[in-house]
Amino acid sequence: MTRIVIIGGGPGGYEAALVAAQLGADVTVVERDGPGGACVLTDCVPSKTLIATSTRMAVMSESERLGLRFSGGPDGIVGGLEADMAVVNKRVKDLARAQSFDVAERLAYEEVKIVRGAARLVEPHVVAVGDRRMQADIVLLATGATPRVLPGAEPDGERILNWRQLYDLPALPSDLIVVGSGVTGAELAGAYLSLGSKVTLVSSRDRILPSEDADAASVLQDVFLRRGMNVMSRSRAAGVERSGDGVVVTLEDGTKVEGSHCLMTVGMIPNTAGIGLEDVGVRCDSRGFVEVDKVSRTSVPHIYAAGDCTGVLMLASVAGMQGRIAMWHALGEAVQPLKLGWVSSNIFTDPEVASVGVTQQMVDAAEVNARTVMLPLFTNARAKMQGFEDGFVKLFCRPSTGIVLGGVIVAPRASELILGVSVAVQQHLTVEQVAHTFAVYPSLSGSITEASRRLMTEHAY
Structure with a gap:
């Protein structure tokens, strides 16, 4: 049985652990903070929980144009909204702990062992946690990153x-x-x-x-x-x-x-210092990020790395995919190398900003030859009904074949809408195929098919 030690229990680590366990390996995850790592406990999950509350607040605050107003103030005065941060922050932390518990339960179900503590590579095949030494045939580094501190602006946790x-x-x-x-x-x-x-x-x-x-x-x-x-x-x-x-x-x-x-x-700095990487020959770049290839291998053949410590698109989804690819490769499974052109990302502002594939900057710099259409969101019937005026759908396609190369969506819940464009990019669909796909009417996703129709008719290929 292959012995695998994973240093770090965030998305890169726990997703890798699940794959390795399901393939029959003996898997141990070493995590300093708790299952789910910083992503679940302090970073992605808490921030997006807070943002969910703030987005609801923004929608309600701007709902007068929909015919709504808030009442219930003293002496008939129209009341407003305010955030009870004690309740908001408690919900944020409770949800993070609940998500961490769910990760721990899933790992336990797959018989993955969890060791609490800070790990260090003391030999190429030996991982130390305190006085404990663990032999490993395969090691995965998923140590994440830490908020960068600007000299002269050191956080004090209060102001x-x-x-x-x-x-x-x-x-x-x-x-x-x-x-x-x-x-x-x-x-x-x-x-x-x-x-x-x-x-x-x-x-x-x-x-x-x-x-x-x-x-x-x-x-x-x-x-x-x-x-x-x-x-x-x-x-x-x-x-x-x-x-x-x-x-x-x-x-x-x-x-x-x-x-x-x-x-x-x-910014962020990788958690790669003081864990023995230089002692076992794992190369890092000038900023401290672990250097990996497209199947997550480091400069040492049996040591892999995934997630923010590699600096390869610091997204939880990318970390998870890197970890899964690492285990598939290490355990001899068929594997497709990581393709960054297929990665969709989202910025959880209000409105959200989602993107995948080719960018406007690449088109403007003539790195990619593409036709472009940008459809304002205010032309969408559903957006009008919901009072959304800010945003757009932008698509890129090849001039000759019409194959979808990428897109940008600025809209409420753009993170959900971008999936259709991601599928088109990954499956090499043409704008004609997307245009002929049924979209619900009225829906925000209808702007994707409409943008495809614009590309198909205005830019014949």
């Missing part, structure tokens, strides 16, 4: 925070400064804005979400500004310090921004 410390706050931040306008910064800035905080977003670039589709980022920034967010573009934070009951963020140009709390979202 200067990273996103893992938000859910211990006793009340809603009255005036939140978010440093960093990438995915995490945009998601949480939007969430706290909807929950009722005054929010300032400090962006070092000329727009939010600088690595995403420019049209999508523009829509989202317009929504943030309309809802009252202060977006400070081309502003880089030099330091953050406590000031009485608040904080002061100092920018590189000397400008000072005052608030009640500061949330730092300035």
